[in-house]
Amino acid sequence: MSFLRVFFYFTVPVFLLSSCSTTNKIDALKPLPSDNSPMVYKSTTSFVSMPLEISLKEIEKQLNKKLTGLIYEDNDMKGDKQEMKIWKTADIKITEKNGKIQAVLPLKVWAKFKYGTNFMGxxxxxxxxxxxxxTLLSDAKMxxxxxxTSSKIDDYVWSESPTIVVAGKNVPITYVINPMLSLSKSKISKMIDDAIKELPDFKPVVLDVLQTMSAPFITSDLYQTWxxxxxxxxxxxxxxxxxSKxxxxLGLKCNMLTMVGQEPKNTFDRTAVVFKSVTKVPDKIMxxxxxxxxxxxASRIITKNFRGQEFxxxxxxxxxxxxxLWQKDGKIIIQLLMSGSLNGTIYxxxxxxxxxxxxxxxxxxMDYVLSTKGMLTRTANWLLQGVILKKIEASCRYSIKSNLDDGKKxxxxxxxxxxxxxxxxxxxTMNDFEFEKVEVTNKAIIAFIKTTGTMKVKIDGMD
Known part of the structure; x- marks a missing residue:
């Protein structure tokens, strides 16, 4: 959706480390046990403009599937003294003419009509x-x-002039048949309008597209980002x-998010999507x-980042x-368990x-504090003030430029x-990603990113 299925290739979890500074001690108590309460954060909805284009060929295809064989039948000879049956002999061809839909219907007609007088039989x-x-012309509305549609018969064209045999001679009866069709043209036009009205609407198509776009997909195997x-x-x-179209x-109001860890559930509910008629929608993706x-x-992923590195x-x-990692009082606590010249923990x-x-x-x-095992803190001043800590600090920074570029690509x-x-x-089309802000909750770090662009959906050649 989708066009929307790749808004995130960049990997948020590695945002969690950065530069360090002072030697002020911090309260690095472990967080309270996690609960099952939902994650709460202020979400900004997105808007996706999706101009929809449906080819007349698609309407033509669906109409031909709907109308087959005998398409019109009038067996009542009372009143107009005629019976008529019409069969479709080939595909209906639909084009645009002066802002209307023109439909050319190849047909075979069987007609029975009375003539003469009832006097003495x-x-x-x-x-x-x-x-x-x-040929029909239709005003179309979607x-x-x-x-x-609202259709009217515009013209009749016969392969050869209709005739009947009277006293051994072929007598042209076009002048009879055309008035008969004229009497029935409102019925024939209604037949076409009813057939178009019975065509499936395109809501299921839009919902199918949204369902495809809403399926969670992985953007990074390494960082398990979805x-x-x-x-x-x-x-x-x-x-x-x-x-010809x-x-x-269409405008889609939605929420977009990335999640780290196990594959999230597909929460798409077709019945919950609301369709609203409007006069105008913005023409861009926001x-x-x-x-x-x-x-x-994040803790698991960043541990992988440090694996194999020696400072x-x-x-x-x-x-x-x-x-x-955990959160306390609006800050992120990062616990690094170390071994080597110093066996201990830095927060x-x-x-x-x-x-x-x-x-x-x-x-x-940034603050930090050192907790050592079997070693006085003063003997570890070389770490707090020395080159090794600076190297750790340097590795804590993370540039997202390449990730944003990869996301766009x-x-x-x-x-x-x-x-x-x-x-x-x-x-x-899509413009570059722009980083907006970072928020910290009791359960996660949430990064907000925005972009703009354009999109168009075309329907042509469905089954």
Missing amino acids: LNDSREVNLNGTI SNLKLT FRMEPIEVYVTDATLDK ITMD ANVAAISTYES ASGSRKIVVNEVN LAGIPKYNAQTQEIYFEN SMLPYLNNYSPMKGVFVNG
């Missing part, structure tokens, strides 16, 4: 068979993804007929993405064996921030004639 009836085409879109409302304008504007990183997942200064060296704490110029995440107002295929289902095609 002086009347007779004749049957006639003929082939030709009927409201809330449902197509309706993207999910949650549709809320769909805004629909009335349609216009433009040459019907066009309208996406605000909430990237969620739980502390448990040395002179003869002294340490290895970070494990990283744990870092700070507020996550973003540097727009360097495109890096860093921690502001990975999204482009979904905007280049992407087909989430047969006969549905998505095209569009």
Whole structure:
């Protein structure tokens, strides 16, 4: 959706480390046990403009599937003294003419009509068979993804002039047949309008596209990062007929988020998506993405980042064996368990921030404290004030520039004639990602990122 399926290739969890500063001690108590309460954060909804284009060929295809064989029957000879049956002999062809839908219907007609007078039984009836085409012009309207028409017969063209045999001679009866059709043209036009009205509306198609776009998908195997879109409302304008297609504007109101860890559930509910008719929708994508990183997942991932790294200064060296993170009083506590020249734990704490110029995440107002095993803190001053800590601090910074660039590159295929289902095609453009802010909750760090772009959905060639 989707075009939307790749808004996040970049990996939020690694945002969690950054530069360190003062030697003020911090309260590094473990957090309270986690509960099952829902994660609460202020979400900014996204808006996706999706101009929808339905080709007349698609309408033609669906109408031909609907109308087959005998398409009209009038067996009542009372009143107009005629009976008529009409069969469709080939596919209906639909085009645009002067802002209307023109439908050319190849047909075979069987007609029976009475002529003469009832005086003394002086009347007779004749049957006639003929082939030709009927041309209809229709005013078309599509409201809330449902197509309706108001049709009128515009012309009749016969393969050969209809005749009957009277006294051994072929007598032309076009002058009889055409008035008969004229008497029935309102019925024939209604038959076409009813057939179009009975065509399935395009809501299921839009919902199928949204369902495909809403399925969670992994954006990074390394960091176990998933993207999910949650549709809320769909805004629909009335349609216009433009040459060979019907066009309208759709607007999707949704939430976008990334989650770290196990694959999230697909929460898409077709019955919960609300469709609303509007006169106009904005013509751009305005996406605000909430990237969620739980502390448990972030701890596991950052531990992997430190795995195999050795930090040395002179003869002294340490290895970070494990990283744990949690939140306390609006700050992130980072616990680093070390071994080597120093067996102990260092706690870092700070507020996550973003540097727009360097495109890096860093921690502001950073504090740290050292807790050692079997060693006085003063003997570890070489770590607190020395080169090794500076190296650890340097490795804590993380630039997201390449991730944002990769995110854009990975999204482009979904905007280049992407087909989430047969006969549905998505095209569009996307601007660069912009980092907006970072928020800390009791369960996770949430990074908010936004972008803009355009998108168009075309329906042509469905089953």
